[in-house]
Amino acid sequence: MGDHITLRFESERAYVALNRPGKHNGLTLEMLRDLVATAKEIAAHDGTRAVVLSGNGPSFSSGLDIAAAARDPLAIVREFLPRPWRGTNTFQEACWAWRRLDVPVIAAVHGRCYGGGLQLALAADFRIAAPTAEFSVMEAVHGLIPDMSGVATLSQLIGIDQAKLLTMTADPVDAAYADRIGLITAIDDDPSAAAAALADRVATRDPRAVAAAKRLFDSSWHRRPRAILAAERAAQIPLLLSKSRKGGD
Template sequence: MDSHIAVRFDDDRAYVTLDRPDKHNGLTIGMLEGLVDAARTVGRRDGVRAVILSGNGPSFSSGLDVAKATGDPLAMARNFIPLPWRGTNTFQEACWAWRRLPVPVIAAVHGRCFGGGLQIALAADIRFATPDAEFSVMEARHGLVPDMTGAATLSRLVGMDKALLLTMTADTVDAAYAARIGLVTEVSDDPIATAEALADRIATRSPHAVAGAKRLFERSWQASTRRTLAIERATQLPLIVRLAGRRGDR
């Protein structure tokens, strides 16, 4: 079965592309499983310093292909059950797997970025979007709520009130508004080129410091101040030891 997920490596970068362009990259169960496998493939590859996540064709992703996904109720049910050692089901892991990687994941968004597609983009560390990109937390249109880690990312990025507004209305918003509220990082005419330029800049920094920064902010995002400071110390200590070791070797 074709997962419609393409993975390509170029020097120290991994390119992961949603590749079902004739359906605006509407997500199938196979694509979600393919995203999980792609993240594992990238994680096993030595030397990767950044991941660029994008969509082929007219859109990043129009969200879950409901007709296709619900056509196999057993597969839906099987993939809805979380794995106890992972804490996520397949729908969630297709997004959260990118948070587990120690390298920056940059989403390059264009066209439609709806529903599950938006939740995949939100699970990236940074999002660049074309001026004509459109965004919608569209689950309410189907009588549902976001369940692909959107509850763990949306309110953190835009605040509780904006998260509720987007979720309850299922409105479609443009890139300028998305950037203004923090749903995307920046608007760019060429988000892939912008992502590549950022990846080049980050690659000049210590990979251990970059991984530590990602881990630090992920673990402390909603922690108490006391817990955050403990996480800071735990993250910094091995970096200090590594730095001291390098200087001692000179």
């Protein structure tokens, strides 16, 4: 695991933090791979009952660091190809891996929660946000669409009109608005403490029942995620090709 993702196990809880504070936890390709590896490590760790996902520094995450990723275009191509046995590519699995866990994942959000960072938070089972947190489906700013499982998770959380509005405008919204439309679970002045408290509450329940409930809801809510993830990739490819022909932004 790289330096930009930290993991610690404590009292049946796993605490995961994005750790690139100087860049508002902008996500690099290495961080995406590390998020996948971290989720796998947690899945293999006996006794974990809940996960708290947060970001160090001023923000949860400002999204994909496009400038850093663009330095290695071949790597982008490699990571964009889906794994047939999973139905996700690395960008999608960095988020969707948290849905695969049998234990609840709680995102503690503060500062910016933009783009890929928002899609990561949406892949958690619960999102507790600071009152000053800001959210944006910002891919349209770069001429793209959300394709890190964001379409799958947005469709489970909010109405289609709100999902289109957030995606087509890329406007940042505050925590109060996000709470009102169902994008987040709750607002708290100390989201990390609130997330830890929720983890403690869930951990008192039978882990088999909690795992069964998570699997049941995730497998039966609207469309099958695999089909949506494939649709995300299909919609993104012509946009990426168009940007390539134009030489990028």
